[in-house]
Amino acid sequence: MSVSIKDVARAAGVSTSTVSRALGKGPVSAEVLRRVESAVLATGYRPNLAARQLRSQRSMAVGLIVADIRNPFFTQLSRAVEDAAYAAGMRVLLCNTDEDPAREAMYLELMAEERVSGLIMTPTRHLSPAALARVGRPVVLVDRAMPETDFDSIVLDNARASAELVDHLVASGRRRIAGLFGSTSATGMERRAEVEAALERHGLPARSALSLPSFDAGHAALAELLEREMPDALILSNGLFVRAALKLCHERRIAIPAQLALAGFDDEVWTDLVDPGITVIRQPVEEFGREAMQALLARIGAAKMRPRRVVLAGELIVRGSTAPV
Amino acid sequence: MSVSIKDVARAAGVSTSTVSRALGKGPVSAEVLRRVESAVLATGYRPNLAARQLRSQRSMAVGLIVADIRNPFFTQLSRAVEDAAYAAGMRVLLCNTDEDPAREAMYLELMAEERVSGLIMTPTRHLSPAALARVGRPVVLVDRAMPETDFDSIVLDNARASAELVDHLVASGRRRIAGLFGSTSATGMERRAEVEAALERHGLPARSALSLPSFDAGHAALAELLEREMPDALILSNGLFVRAALKLCHERRIAIPAQLALAGFDDEVWTDLVDPGITVIRQPVEEFGREAMQALLARIGAAKMRPRRVVLAGELIVRGSTAPV
DNA sequence: CATGTCACTGCAAACGTTTCCAGTTTCTGG
């Protein structure tokens, strides 16, 4: 049916071992190499990756587990990871957990079955390090990782970014600052803590809420938050929440920035298209992806290394949504 | 090293064949099934997918080749495909061509090597049917497909959508209607032809330009287009172009809809957050993905079927960007 | 000339499954 290495060997008049070595990096004579190459062309041979993987016990595939690819942050991340992976001759298996620990666990299983050579993921808060270790492959955590984790991790400097946001809002005259943070991730928790700490440094009260990181959940949480006691500024811990906040302001005819200032994480494509533009922390997402892949390849190469943590700085982009009143 | 089916067989006191049947759907006694299941648990066995694929010649993976996952249309599409695929017990291999025929060809090669059991793709205009057939796997085209293609395809009713856009703009008083269309896809070509036909039916002149489907290229093309002769309405054949047009209007302080009406394809998340909201054709993207996967599975099941074409209707969503002046 | 080294090659054994085949037991109908 399909043409195998045997057909190539026959066409080139050599053994299958020699073909294998000619295609790989084993030592072969120039003459044989030439014959094998033309035999490959003549027969239209394509190596069977399953056979190769079975024999060599290496898969040339990495897993990428994110919450939801439709979140632009993860979209960008995945694209960067794919590019880096293909450049290194590896393929990517993408999974969406929808922040559901059960799906997360299922996909970890699947990755183990696939014998991926490594794993990049944005874990939920509920994933135990033990479960992660049980996968038995190198793992790199991106965007979300407890500070004291045993795995390599690439994260934003959340302390600095949170402080910058708070400082900026205070400088622009806001005093009643509320925040909404993702409830499922270590990152959400971290940003909340850092925002509260920064507020405390200014001697201001902290009003923070948690929500599942989805547009609808965020929208509902914000509605409730604004209901209780109207703040004069809102800090949103991710792009979905920023969008939900903006939508809510439109619906309630809340004037930005006059009545309410808006600032958050993630510089999505539309943040400078709306009026006023939204003040955000831009995260170096592409760099997250590249660094993650690089860390993973290093880890695959040398399993025994102390876990490495890469902390990247965000960039505060000031727009009209936080203009002084 | 890793635990194989042999270990399970030994633990359960049966042969490997029986374990295989117990795990698959072969006939086994209840007693043996029980023993095998507990042996699997006890040993922590995970089937080796490479071995399974090698032996059974089936890969349980489908390829998905799109232009760029960062385009929200493809993001949504890929998510829908993934969901449908995982539901059917299949994995997805995602590739981004960036509209580059060379990369497209390379990924087709790769898919062949992977022995994917099927392929879903949004081809560039330059991909020859012959090259596609050479992959030797079932292929389903999504979003982009010549009407007379030999492959299954899922497409938008571009004729109707284009006519609706034109009719709406004319009804709202516009007469100098220009369009920008993606140059790399059959869809861009089709929409251009249909828009021009609709304009002709109204006895109006057609002014259309082509551009690579990226934000920057679209932005540049639009700048040039507006330079030459200012239209009173713009039709944009994809979400990137809509965004580029809006950005350009902001930069040039062109008033929407007073000076220029904006309408296009793809209802991205921000189209109702900007002011005025953008009039668009909403495409049933999730349905594209589901239908594509379903068609692919059908085709995998029965190779010999006449090619089937699914045409889905878009929905015109009228917003302020095309309000009558 | 003897010896060792080196570059190259082929043989054959894996890698972990599934599946064909044949064999054994148990059930069913007459």
Place this chain on the structure above:
DNA sequence: CCAGAAACTGGAAACGTTTGCAGTGACATG
């Protein structure tokens, strides 16, 4: 009670590679 079918099981042969081992010559070194 027998024949035949049906249900279940194990043995062994694949699937297409890579790779350890051993063998061949060629060539340099002493």
